[in-house]
Amino acid sequence: MDVTVELHQWIRAAARLVILSGAGMSAESGVPTFRDAQTGLWANFRPEELATPEAFRARPAFVWDWYEERRARMRDVAPHAGHLAIADFQRRHPGRLTVVTQNVDGLHQRAGSPDVLALHGQIAQDTWLDPPRPCCEAAPPVPGRPPACGVCGNLRRPAVVWFGEMLPARELAQAERAARDCDLMLVVGTSGVVYPAAGLARATRGRVVVINPHESDLDDAADLVVRGTAAAVLPKVLADA
Incomplete structure (x- = not known):
């Protein structure tokens, strides 16, 4: 089975989802x-x-x-198709998907995603x-x-957040709670080496899917690895889900 077809089925079945995005997702927009x-x-x-x-x-x-x-x-720079697909999914399914990002550029917010947990x-x-x-x-x-x-x-x-500083306590606590309670986490465009953000993928009780064109340090924690970019994969798997 095509892994994106399987992922689409997992998304449709999940009551609570988390997307954890990293620098690779923003790089597709030219950041x-x-x-x-x-x-x-x-x-x-x-x-x-x-x-x-x-x-x-x-x-x-x-x-x-x-x-x-x-x-x-x-x-x-502007949000790409992946950012827009996430925001569209959230409009269609209010409260079902939480966006947690390591990125500081605000592209998720500009795409229309509400209540983004910007850890950095x-x-x-x-x-x-x-x-x-x-x-x-x-x-x-x-x-x-x-x-x-x-x-x-x-x-x-x-x-x-600068080197040597703590992540914002409120956002981190909300992200940890969302990760713990979700059925499915999509880890998108992150190398998985920056903690504590990367630790969210290892703390979840739900399935973990890594979406990345390159190998990451979280591949070993994933139930499924999709080798592709956010802009190419997310519109496909989030549409009609």
Whole structure:
């Protein structure tokens, strides 16, 4: 039997589904992976020199500019057929499918998926570097590289998870609960080496399907492996399911 036919049958039979997406899914839309973004001015810097709280405090303008360049590149990309197929399935089956993503680009949200659990944050959004004081919330930040509170100087930073930081507790707890309770998890475009996100596939009680054109570290945990891209496979298996 064609594995996509079997997967389509599993999807139709599942009451609760989870999709865990990784960088490979975004790469199909033209989003550079984290390390692919180390080009030009940034080529001589390790990710740890650009994506830690310590790096930001030491060189806030430099790190801010790198993220602004990444944001500009992401604004030029669009959700592909895989993102759209997921969102369409969710419109047809409200509450049946939970999207958990390691990606920060917001493509699932732009495609129309509701309540996406973005474990690593969203690059298009900002947050405060330090816990905000009342003055931080009283007025808009003063523009700059980066913007800052005009009273206490607290800096704005990209709302992404940096090296050495914990994943957002609420999103992680919801993802763990969804993984534990689902009947079927589709692991799409992730290498399976970044934890704790990759651990969700090993914690589920349901079936696990890996959809990836390449081998991944989660292939051994899968009940089924589909060698293909998200844009090619997902529209086929989610349609009419």
